[in-house]
Amino acid sequence: MIPVLLIAIPLLSGIVSFFLKREGVARIWALLSSLATLTTSVLGLTCFSTKESLYAHAEWLPLLGSSFSVGLDGMGQVLGLLTALSFSVIFIATYRSVYTKAHNFFALMLLSQAGLMGVFVAFDALLFYFFWELALIPVYFLCSQWGGERRIQVTIKFFIYTFIGSLLMLIGLIYVHFKTPDQSFALESFYNVVLTNSEQSWLFWLLFIAFAIKMPVFPFHTWQPDTYEQSNTAVTMVLSGIMVKMGIFGLLRWLAPVLPIATWAWGDTISTLCVIGMIYASLVAMKQDDLKRLIAYSSIVHVGLMCLAIFATNEMAIQGAIIQMFNHGVNIIGLWIVVELIERQFGTRKISELGGLAQKAPAMAVLLVILSLANVALPITNSFVGEFLMFSGVFNSTVSHYNIIFAVLALVTIILSAVYTLNMIQRVFLGNTNTLTERAKDIFVNEKLVLWALVAIIIFLGVYPKPLLEVSQSTVDAILTRMISKHP
């Protein structure tokens, strides 16, 4: 019941929102809907965590071997919570932003939430594909309608890029479906499929490209900085906070356990791409003057690390990747909120035009510093736990021949990330004020509330990550058992 509600609440409230003509009403409606989803998600973690309430199954397309089968395992819980939490945070933090045709904006946001939830709870390949695409359509409209000047061209590039990836994935899914013993799209059947090594080898790429474009992994990342820069910041939060996790999630649920041999065989190739991408993105981030582009490139680095960890295929690394998905979502949404605040106040995101904000807006400065430190994974922040697990996982990987080199090179990018993040703080918040920043005001209460809440989560999970680790443990075990059972 819980997973069905997680899809149904945003879907139905999103459709209703199209008909709410008054801006204020639509705003409150969206906020209430997202809070309801968050409550449902939390209830699924606590009171209603029985098997009956977490799984649901209904007939859909029996003749094609597909059914409406949804459920929340550990990883689904983590990402469902992230999605539910993020939208509430986004709606509260951007409560003061003004949108033209606000009812459409909120409707599309809620519909994209429904699509994302569907991706994370689907236990059927065709259903997964359905939601995978459906999450994209509202985002296409959101990015094209609200955003920067070049938004239309940039968004169509983004859309075609991801669409081509997902169609390749569709080919792969259909092929695996024909190879399953009962010609079914169910996740269990996919896990039981027997494929030859050469089949796995090319199927791997069909699926991986789709996920790699979403994440994005070098060299499929070119859509990302442009799209993040041109989109409305609320949409950017959805894209970078949640949508990129679809790729990582896809690797863990639909790729590694289904095609384990190919995952091991191609592991070093993918890891090399990840490391190249991480170093490249770090170097580019150092040169950025636009805050949004800087965070966009830093996101490529973090996601690259998660992908690297998954291909180390051991318990620590995957555990780290799952909880880091959550942590990265929380951290980056916090960063975007600050960017949004700065942009709304000064009308610019150029680092070179800002300076001395700490004098005028101390609360904002403190919060940004904490968020940035979490972004560079300093101890006692949540990212530290995730990245520590991932790094030790990569170091101890038994499947890779070059794991030490990968780990060392990846560590370098953490140092680089400290360089550009601290540099950004220094140039935006410290130093002297200029004519633009002289009139700066501190943040409003709703933004302060949200940011402090995020900081509380960051520090709580940094000090006591056990609850999150416990939730994801079962999934990690399940993935690794499945993979090892197919070890030749």
Place this chain on the structure above:
Amino acid sequence: MNAIVISGIWGVVMMFSGLFVKKDSAIRGIAVLGMIILLAANILEMRDGSFFPFDTRNMLSFDSFSLLFNAVAFACALMFFLLSGRDMRTVGDSPADYYALLFFVLCGVSIVSSFNTLLMLFLGIEIISIPLYVLTGADKRNLKGNEASLKYLLMGAFSTGLMLMGITLVYGAKGSFDMDVIGAGNAEITPLMSAGLLLLMFSMAFKVSAAPFHFWTPDVYDGAPTVITSFMATIVKAAGFIAFIRLFQGCFASLQGQWQLIAAIIAASTLVIGNVTALFQQSVKRMLAYSSISQAGFMMFAIVSLNSMAVEGLLYYALAYCMATIGAFAILARMNDYTFDGYNGMGKHHPFLAATNVVFMLSLAGIPATAGFMGKFYMLSAAINNGQVFWLVVLGVVCAAISVYYYFRVIQAMYFKDGPRQEIEAGSGFKVLLAVLSAAIILLGIFPQSLIDLLYYFF
């Protein structure tokens, strides 16, 4: 049989109604009534209620597949009459005659969906084509229309010649026009047979506008009155494909290994040429013409793979494609400006029309939760299941991604660009029909089971 006879009779009724009835709305009413009777009679025949129990001497066979396709085609034609009937007046002075010709085309459609000898195939194709030559040039004062009509006639006559030669050669090889005889015992391919097969394949490819036999399509679709284009690009094209798959399944299925590669090459070049050329169009009407070529490329997947999934998938695809295209053309026919810029700002000035048009475009692009996606899903599944043409599948999805660009250009123009308000004549009846059509597209996309159940019920 019901469909063939009634559509023929109603064609004559329409012709004479033009003499006695002068009011447009009355003529339209008669046409819609005829369409409903036709559809009802066909559905009755699916339940073994044939009014005309002739012995066709096995020249026609009314199996469930042909009746089901008839039902799909007639339902689409009914939708087309209801949506675009009013625009028939813009074509010329004698709408009754145009309806008469359309009924004759439908008569041909019901013959090609049920032929069992090559003679009937030829007859059916000609009954479809000749009224269309006339309809293309129906707007007599329009030079472009005249040119299109002449071009269509010449090219069509040429391809008919090819088809006749193909039929003759196949007759020479097997000594019969009967598909059952031709289809039996084809272990080895003889030169006569292979020449006949190729000629038949090329002429069918011409009729369904598959590359490299597509050159007539953009000019004819662009030159013909928009209402007629809508009919040609949907129901007629779908009928062409049904004839194609019926012919190849009946006669040449056992030789699939011999011709599959050629069919795959035709499919691939159709996809590439259709999609790439559509990218550069400035007029939505021409874009839809090229899009119909690229969609034909996808439907060619069914011919290439020729398994049970392909046959039912082709029906599904044809329905999905017809619904979306009829809708898109119905809106286009009411526009004053056929360029992409003409759609600018439509989302603001005509929110309802724009919203339904989005559904049509998404369905054509094959986005999940629309019927178009399920159609593409079927085609891809059929080709993957076949196993021989994996490269074609990959090329297909790349082309599907390209097609997003030009379909979404319409959406971009409607919602993200500003334009002056254009008066579009859209009564509430028109809007209700568009709403029904888009709801049907979405329902078929989410619960295709209802239609699939129907398919299995009759198979």
